[in-house]
Amino acid sequence: MNQKKFQRSIEVALLWHSLDSDNLGVGALAIGHIYLISSVAKEAGYEVKFTTVGTPNSDGKNARVEVERIVGHKIEHVVYSPRKIISSIKKLKLDKLGLFNKFDVVFDIGEGDSFTDIYGTSRFLRLFFSKLHVLVNKRPLIIAPQTIGPFKKRKSSLMAKFILKNASKVFIRDIKSRDVFQSLLPNSKSIQVIDVAFAMPFTKNIEIASQTVGINVSGLLFNGGYTGGNQFGLKDDYPEFIEELIRYFVEETAYNVELVSHVISDEQALEDDYRACVHLAKMFNDVKVAPKFNNPIEAKSYISGYSLFLGSRMHATIAAFSTSVPVIPLAYSRKFDGLFRTLGYEHSLDLKELTKESLMSEIKDKISKNESLALDLNLAIKTANNYLNEYKRGLLEVLELSYENNK
Template sequence: MLKIGLLWHSTTSDNLGVGALTEAQISIINKAAVQAGVEVEYRIFGTNGNKDYFEGNPLIERGTNVSLKRILIGASDYPKKIRECDVVFDIGEGDSFADIYGFSRFLIQIVSKLVVLFQRKPLILSPQTIGPFESRFNLKVANNVMQRCTKIFVRDGLSFGYLQKNNLSVNAEEVIDVAFRLPFQRPSRDSSKVKIGLNVSGLLYNGGYTGKNQFGLSVNYPELTRSLLDQFTRIEGCEVWLVPHVLTTSFPIEDDVNVCVQLQELYPAAKLAPSFSSPSQAKSFISGMDFFLGARMHACIAAFSSGVPVVPLAYSRKFNGLFSALDYPYLGDCKVNTNEQIVGLVMDCFNSREQLKFAVEEGNKIAEKKLLRYEQYIAELLTRISNKKIVL
């Protein structure tokens, strides 16, 4: 049985976006393993939270926490646990292989990858956003690490363009976010009302980790959120749902739930979605919406991949690159547009839901073709590893 290391994944994260990547990645690798005729088990390395999406599954082991301090002083068993893996898939929590979240997060991303390389294990960068790297030093370090990876997959054209510009594209491929394969069950229809889902990012609402518009938004996000609720709660025949996608009490600045509770007090007509226990449960709920908008990218992907017309509210280029790759232009750019422009765009899109629905259907066809290529690569890789024919 092959032991698969999943680096910067999580089966317990309160951030359902990170969880969605993990659930979907395991689903894809399981299918590839069947094609390859091999059996696999998983060891997860990443952040831990208060949930457990795979509780009781004997084939999924929660690995050691990746602690920079413990690695540097030689007190971590992370290197040993990596050495016991046959291959490592690193998804970088989707967008953490960058320096926009601060140097400490960038550094642990680098060190965790170097450990895999030093243990001479195949390191696959799974579909993710690469960069941006604002610091020239960080860019050089990141590029040096990527030159040593067995394969690089990115989920958007902007990231692939970065690889091309830095002569890293020879061993790389552009596919799409693995969360398009996240399993879900569409709920039965219980109302004739038009259901509108609004995902509110607690992180953006609080001004980022610094509390001072860390991501350089051109909009006033709290005011924008309230303006959208003003609009939708006035429309007859509509049911407005506030849908958190990061549910954490450990990091209040990131928590979507607390912000949604505050907003519900201001807009009693709006309903609060249940507390989801897993990414699949969240996607199943979102799939029951008739229209969706949000600033958590994986909440938007949950809508898109389940066929729901959606307007993503972008705060970084990960949104722009991914939805552009799906030929989907219905996106509000919170780093470029004004509050008024985004509200106007959202309402135009709401009134053109059938047009958006068609674009979503076409985009999902593109996504499926891209992920089939990723799945096929994994099947071939697992075959080579099981036959001991991989050369580092």
């Protein structure tokens, strides 16, 4: 490849990406996305300079250093606050209004599943405002692979429709999001791909004892959601179900048991998985708690050593799936079923539909057919890789257009 090609530079903003989030799923999306864009750009002879934009990073995480080593430059992170931007405009300080002007293209991943109103009006408006900001700055807005919807309110649907209609490209990570997109814009086209966390690199863990099951416990579900009152409408009591699940593996199987965190936060006790894991481990002899991971790559690498995995954090289950660990996702929202069904992997169990008795019956049945679980996994991994290749082709097209339009 000639030297001239290496001099083709593209400034990329990664909106709602956070490398060092307490939520390792959000971090996995950022790392996987940067890894994909970098690999495509390198093959095509582009130099990409990344800036992440979104929520504040956690001081306790260290993914940024590893990712900066991969891409070969420092990655600036800009904390995005609509309130501060509006306040600055009122004071006639207009520098923040042009935040996205310097970028050739903006990829918005919506932290994976935040482009919806099910998490509240404030969060939806924050996501909407940021997308509108990109359009006002007349920058190409790329909706990166994420869950779209659901939108419970008509106003939210209309606002989402406006953004999607004016985006330069829309990539979808699951079939249910594709259906939402088509209901809003029946004459427009989205591109079906898959979650970019599948592309995040890892190192195979060979140190975990054989025949060990990893159980990811969601601190958010354990505490009843943000409201503390079964916010997500689970069919049965989540702590009781998890306790019964652990007891089953301890008393009725030959598996060693480890409890695994994928949201680790010293500040946000409500969301912290680690506290819930420690609490549950104290109730049993010989049940271990996996370490507090410092970054998503470390978590994925560790999870790769299990013989079986069950989890309520979607990106914890993706970490298992994409490292060839048979996995039973324990879903609390449609994003689980949408994603895994897109891959032809029909083993998610819906916590909103099934009682704990039904859940346990299903889990026992799936474990008894472990070979079938592994076979379905291998086939689904091939499908995931095909979707990743489709996204790489889409990325190349975006990078080429961005360079040509801004050189």
